[in-house]
Amino acid sequence: MSYLYSFERLDVWIESKELAKQIYKITQQFPDNEKFGLISQLRRATVSICSNIAEGIARETNKDKARFITIAYSSAVEVINQLIISVELDFITEKQYLPLRKQLESITNKLNALKKYQLTRKK
Numbered sequence: 034m035s036y037l038y039s040f041e042r043l044d045v046w047i048e049s050k051e052l053a054k055q056i057y058k059i060t061q062q063f064p065d066n067e068k069f070g071l072i073s074q075l076r077r078a079t080v081s082i083c084s085n086i087a088e089g090i091a092r093e094t095n096k097d098k099a100r101f102i103t104i105a106y107s108s109a110v111e112v113i114n115q116l117i118i119s120v121e122l123d124f125i126t127e128k129q130y131l132p133l134r135k136q137l138e139s140i141t142n143k144l145n146a147l148k149k150y151q152l153t154r155k156k
Contacts, residue, residue, distance in 0.1 A: 040090040045143035049083040049105070052136050056112070059133075063124045071124065075115050081108040082140065086147075099151040106144040113137050 040046050056079040060072045082105045089101025113134065120130045 038087070038091075040087040043086065043090070043147070045140060045147060046083055046086045046090075048136065048143070049079075049086060049109075049140050052112075052133070052140065053079040053083055055133065055136075059125060059129060063119075067124070071115055071119055071122075075112060075119070078108045078111040078115065081105070082112070086144075095151045095154050099148045102144055102148040102151060106141055106148070109137050109141050109144065 053076075056075050060067075060075055063072050085101045085105035085108065089098045089105065092098045092101060116125070116130055116133055116137075119125045120127060
């Protein structure tokens, strides 16, 4: 096994990476005319969650780390919004939506905890 970076050990990064893979799979069923609309938006926002966690953990100061975790949180909320729209447009079913929503709630809770930890942590 190769070296693991510290972000790779975080449950929230692992969970958000898995969510990104699920979003890629689920958006394959979206209409072709959404290729540059919701498909692109959902994929970019979801990848942004795990990417900002990774980038943030690599930052030097705790304040900077917390800023990137906040960006990841914002991307997660963006994904929730886009999934709600996807359900309302019948691109995904409620049955597909609910587990994704639950996963996003778990991710946002973990991101909030990680941000609080970074902001209260001594260097």
